[in-house]
Amino acid sequence: MPKNVSATQTNQKNPQNPKNPNPPKSQKDRAVSASPERRAELLALAAEVFAAQGYNATTVRRIADEAGMLAGSLYYHFDSKESMLDEILSTFLDELWAGYDAVLAADLGPRATIEALVVESFREIDRHHAAVAIYQKEAQHLSGLPRFGYLADSQKRFERLWLGTLERGASTGAFRADLDLRLTYRFVRDTVWVAASWYRPGGQHSPEEIARQYLSMLLDGIAVQS
Amino acid sequence: MPKNVSATQTNQKNPQNPKNPNPPKSQKDRAVSASPERRAELLALAAEVFAAQGYNATTVRRIADEAGMLAGSLYYHFDSKESMLDEILSTFLDELWAGYDAVLAADLGPRATIEALVVESFREIDRHHAAVAIYQKEAQHLSGLPRFGYLADSQKRFERLWLGTLERGASTGAFRADLDLRLTYRFVRDTVWVAASWYRPGGQHSPEEIARQYLSMLLDGIAVQS
């Protein structure tokens, strides 16, 4: 895996300047000005392959093959394989948090908030199932890299939101008070998001239907209450 | 930083120590006849790295580095990187099914069976947390390869066991009858196994304690029943 050797010349041994190949980049830099539709098309395709094979196991030649072009041609649209992954994940997270913020703006009670968050989460899985699957597999390993630091930020914010809602519900009597809330948080979080590993959009269950069933199990349990 | 400290070869209790040099083994073939302890030691180390970085993202040089030796030296113990992964996953699955079979042999009712399976699962996560994490990330992608066909077999057997128990419980009135059982199966399965992504052995919660809390949420829900 060649690092970013480029940016200046091809074969220049640099005795100094060992790190910081970062000129002041203002925004996400596309490689060239290209049509956003083609870009989104290729990105969706790459996300699909990443989700199926795993990011590291996916070669850029495979993506290009799936798109009906050659590997080098991808670099007209994107400046690296990593930037594709970056854009896939960040756009997903942006939309996710937009949805969550809409839920929070409604200012519901703890239980209704949890319900709305679960429904919203399943909708996001429906819309971004490839990105979610990638996130599931790679987030933990990626969040260490500086470029993907926003993954860790999002995780923290995620925990504050869900755990805070659970705590609020436990104190108001909406949720059981005898539970380890951190354990409960992980339970809720995982049960919702791992659904992306088997969920396929266009199946027989709508996201809302799945969310309803999940919420029923999560809130009331699967056993017959005596 | 390579760890040069290794190979405490004291306390060698080898009951049989067969002096059989090379009988044609049709089973898993080790590269050379090597001490099983060192082999297991290296395998545990490789599993740890695989779990942390992902299989494809882990280089064989990295594993060797962690073991304090060079990449080629690993091939004295194993004949390929893939065979390390194979052995990690298959030994885990063997032990898992041994545990499940012991549960089944008790011939409990549906609810008690589910409870025992969950407890057993958390014990396996405790014992093989690296292998479980690898399984979680790579199983779906690997089960296509012929060498790892047993992963798909295990998944099918897994589904028959859990789904069958859920169906039994739904018909006997132990579990709610208004649930989509296939959805319930995935719910139960996922909630148990994704715990491997955050669980660390030696933490403050024992596997049995976590299983108890999980079962409480799974069976009775997190909401206060009215």
Added chain:
DNA sequence: CTCCTTCCCTAACAAGTGTTTGGTAGGTTA
């Protein structure tokens, strides 16, 4: 017509990959 932009191809590069081959220090056995 020419100029320019868009989008892709051809052909390579350098670094990294899993793996092999031959060698060897050190202990055990004959």
Added chain:
DNA sequence: TAACCTACCAAACACTTGTTAGGGAAGGAG
């Protein structure tokens, strides 16, 4: 002593990887 075995090293091999440089076909604009 010599032969042997274990567990590693040293150095390479063939191949794949992400990435780049230059070129060219198509089409619209002037």
